[in-house]
Amino acid sequence: MSDAKGREETNAGQETGAEKSFEDQVKDVIEMVRPALQGHGGDVQFIGVDEDKTVRVRLQGACRGCPGATMTMRMGIERILKERVPDVKQVVAVA
Numbered sequence: 001m002s003d004a005k006g007r008e009e010t011n012a013g014q015e016t017g018a019e020k021s022f023e024d025q026v027k028d029v030i031e032m033v034r035p036a037l038q039g040h041g042g043d044v045q046f047i048g049v050d051e052d053k054t055v056r057v058r059l060q061g062a063c064r065g066c067p068g069a070t071m072t073m074r075m076g077i078e079r080i081l082k083e084r085v086p087d088v089k090q091v092v093a094v095a
Contacts, residue, residue: 053089
């Protein structure tokens with residue numbers, strides 16, 4: 001019985017993402033928000049993470065050049081990333 005419980009606890013730890021790297025956590029959240037952007041003809045691509053934990057992304061499709069893109073970045077992508085991965089410093093778009 002204790003063996004099964006140990007396996008359950010191990011599996012539960014995997015579900016929380018506790019052992020995922022910072023970059024993997026960021027990628028997971030970006031994948032989570034992509035469908036909302038895609039529903040409006042846009043998309044976002046993960047580019048990388050700087051040493052200071054600034055996340056770099058590339059806006060694509062309708063998001064690229066859209067006047068509301070800055071608002072989408074700050075109030076959408078960045079807000080959600082900071083909620084789910086608190087160590088994120090900021091999110092910046094690259095060309």
